[in-house]
Amino acid sequence: MRIRTPAKINTVLHVLARRPDGYHDLFLTYVPVSLYDEIAFELGAPPGIELTVAGAALPAAPRDNLVHRAAAAFYARCGLAPALRLRLLKRIPFAAGLGGGSGNAAGTLRALNHLHGAPLAPQALAGLARELGADVPFFLHPRPMLARGIGDELTPWGDLPPWPLLIVKPDVAIATAAAYGLVRPRARPDVPPPGRDLAGVLAHLDNDFEPALFPVHPLLARIKAALLAVGAAGALLSGSGSAVFGLFTDEHARDRAAARLAPQGLGLLLPCAVLSRHAYLPAGAAAP
Structure with missing residues (x-):
């Protein structure tokens, strides 16, 4: 079995008060996008969990990868003995604020729940996802979402048009913990309007990490300005960075912008589009 796992962007990210558990309360949007990793699953392999990774280089050993951790957690929770070979093809950059690892885990x-006959009910699967990371529950059923809590309290936002995007990933690494140490929490979030038209989304593009990180990493501010200068209708840092996305009204404008940005050496250019749904499993398959 082979699946694709999407990336995400955040069109709104507000950082609220710090919680007793060390996390911050958040208000944010999750929007899945058509940038994918691939994972192949082979059951009946030698006992244990074997993971090989191709594509983008990753800093962690395979055993520390979220794919391996998710598989190990699944088998431990189900009380099953694993005999699994996994192959991960990475296309989503890591340390980018695009949720690549969280999507891989979900x-x-x-x-695995499908391949083993759904031993975990939806609520149990969601609980396991939450243990693996704050973004992982969103990726169980990727669609535009409003989120609160640490990002795990999800409310459907509704379908969005497949707006073209250009993501720029510079050669900048930002530790999430360090980013939160720089951000200034706000007292309350500004909730985006219920409408999902382009004007409404653009009017509420807002990420609290930008004023915290742009002075420390001026290249990020330069990328945002460059995207707007080549025709993006709006641009924003995704998550805690370091990827910055530009939102375009049509593919031709996006592709022209990519051609103009390519000689500037700002980073990896990743054209993609907004998704309103992503299915991991074949049509008609049971999907806890």
Whole structure:
């Protein structure tokens, strides 16, 4: 079995008060996008969990990868003995604020639950996802979402048009903990309007990490300005960075912008589009 796991962007990210558990309360949007990693699953392999990774280089050993961790957590929770070979093809940059690892973890949980006959009910699967990371529950059923709590209290936002995007990932690494140490929490969030038209989304593009990180990493501010200068209708840092996305009204404008940005050497250019749904499993398959 082979699945694709999408990336995400955040069109709103507000950082609220610090919680007793060390996390911050948040208000944010999750929007899945058509930038994918691939994971292949082979059951009946030698006992244990074997993971190989191709594509983008990752800083962690395979055993520390979220795919391996998700598989190990699934088998431990189900009381099953694993005999699994996994192959991960990475296209989503890591340390980018695009949720690549979280999507890998959620896709692994969904696929293994399907392959083993759904031993975990939806609520149990969601609980396991939450243990693996704050973004992982969103990726169990990727669609535009409003989120609160640490990002795990999800409310459907509704379908969005497939707006073209250009993501720029510079050669900048930002530790999430360090980013939160720089951000200034706000007293209350500004909730985006219920409308999902382009004007409404653009009017509420807002990420509290920008004023915290742009002075420390001026290249990020330069990328945002460059995207707007080449025709993006709006641009924003995704998550705690370091990827910055530009939102365009049509693919031709996006592709022209990419051609103009390419000689500037700002970073990796990743054209993609907004998704309103992503299915991990074949049509008609049971999907806890």
